[in-house]
Amino acid sequence: MSCENPSVDKDALMARRPKFDKTKQCVKCKERTGNVVIRHAVYCKSCFFPLISTRFRKSLEPSVNPTPDGPRRKALKASGSLLVGLSGGLGSTVMLDLVAKTYFGAPSVADLGEEAPPSKPKGGKEHPRNMTGKDSEIWRGVPAVCYVEVCGAFPGAEDRTERVRQVVESYATTSPPFAFDFIPLRLEDAFDLEWWKGVGELLFTPPPSSTPILALQAYLSSLPTQTAIHSATQTLVRLLLLYTAASRRASHVLLGTSLTSLSVNLISGIAQGAGFSVAEEAMEEWRGEGKSGELTPPIRIVRPLRDVGMKECAIWAWWCGLRIVGRERYLGGTQGIGSLTRNFITGLERDYPATVSTIARTCAKLTPKEGSDGVCLLCQRPAQHGVQEWKSRTSIRSYNHASFSSSGHERPPHLANATDRPQHRTEPSPSSHLTPHLCYACHTTLTSRSSRGNVKQTSDSKVVPLPLWVGASLSLVPTSEDSSGEVWATRRMGDGEMKAAIGDLLLNDS
Amino acid sequence: MSTDSNTMFLKIEFGGGLELLFSNQRSHRITIPSTVPADNNTSVTTKDAASPATRPADVTYLLHHLRDHLLKEREELFMENGTVRPGILVLINDTDWELEGEGEYLLKDGDEIVLISTLHGG
Known part of the structure; x- marks a missing residue:
């Protein structure tokens, strides 16, 4: 590599690498440009449509049957119905289109390319590949x-329900x-x-x-903070x-x-403390409490476009003439973590397209070191064991704490005039x-203040x-006393006390 | 098609919500000069300039032209560092502009340029 100064000598700049390998010929059919x-x-x-459709099916179909049937899947049969989440944005609109075209009889993906669909489907009409949702009834019900x-959360935002209904x-x-059954909900x-x-x-x-x-x-x-919102x-x-989804006895929720x-x-998510649930971000199984108070059958949340980039989605939508309603994307302002991350990843995808898939593939290999300590009540994802104990050791929990007050330190300038935050609690059970019962990420979301971008308290x-x-x-979980009525507390033990407690188990030196 | 050999006629389409920045109109038909100032200045024609350094019109010039003459609001959502903002795709005659040399593609009379935003969520 050259070490000349590129601002003086234009030849010092490295030649720009083309964005594609070798030739302009299609890598699949090796015929067309x-x-x-x-x-x-x-x-x-012509090769683009089957490529995206195949990636979509490869991401979704292994998780359709309650237990995978091995590499030679005979038939797809889900244990419940299907619910598709639609935000009106690009990804979910493309996903709905793929779901409709692949499983529910909309004009098939093969018709989209310039090639005429083969007169006889490969593998015969009974082959699972050639079955649509209508005749194979993969999912129960409609x-x-x-x-x-x-829009209720962001005054001035447009209500897009009717436009999404039209889609x-x-x-x-x-x-x-x-x-499809259309279910419009509101954040409130x-x-x-x-x-x-x-x-x-x-x-x-x-x-x-x-x-x-x-x-x-x-x-x-x-x-x-804005990021927390x-x-x-x-x-x-x-x-x-x-x-x-649980109320409709769905077995699968698809997100775009x-x-x-x-x-x-x-x-x-990792930047906001949700590293423990990295695996759940790509694929998760959730069980809620149904109307009778019992756990509902597991619902799989699948993201079938997790191998398809935003560029491919945009081109699919353009070539298929899909209408993108758009969505209210509130990323916490320009300095919010969501907004900064999206800008970074979008730029990365343009300059180094393969790196974005590397992020997802690397995260797919991560597993938490420690086990789960139940489910977070707020986000209902697995919560890490001993979060509060760890937090109490590593952070200043309260400025009003006695030992802290006696140390003579003052509050940081941005909190000098801050009053105590309202307590998040549910009436009427103050105990x-x-x-x-919160995971680390939710606890951080509710409590972690920032030196900038603080939200003005209006309530x-x-x-x-x-x-x-x-x-x-919360009404179902036991309080600090466990079922036997014992109360647990943690305190530091002295060396002698510790030795006495385990004395019977120690081996003699002789 | 254009009758004047000094100008060329182009069809511009916006998709994925990018049309919101261009008076909410998806399809535009524009005429631009065949030879343009090398500095992408769209306010002078090559005839006006005293000693113009010129070059044939390319996609980079077209982007500057769209920004200066068609864009109605929020320039920062359209261009960044002399090219389109990351997240905006460009198709030249239904082909990804990355296959055509991106901003260096020399425009021809009757070309159809599509600009699609991927920033409208997923």
């Missing part, structure tokens, strides 16, 4: 498309037609008793609140979809997270403390409403 470059490989338009409108209903006019439903009565059981008396939308706004305004919104959407979005979610109330599933789960 390519139309698109995907991670350095060139594909023509599949549903669920949209969560988030879903457009599949009823294709040939052959297929009608997480605080709405009427919605909760439809999906869960009311085992507790919720705190009186004026309206769900005010409760939602009070909840979001109690969060300490973004993160909390994502969690609310995810849980609204999951409880709705593309490879690009998955990499953004992984990096920004139930929420903190031990005077000391009681902040929580999503209804938190109250429902």
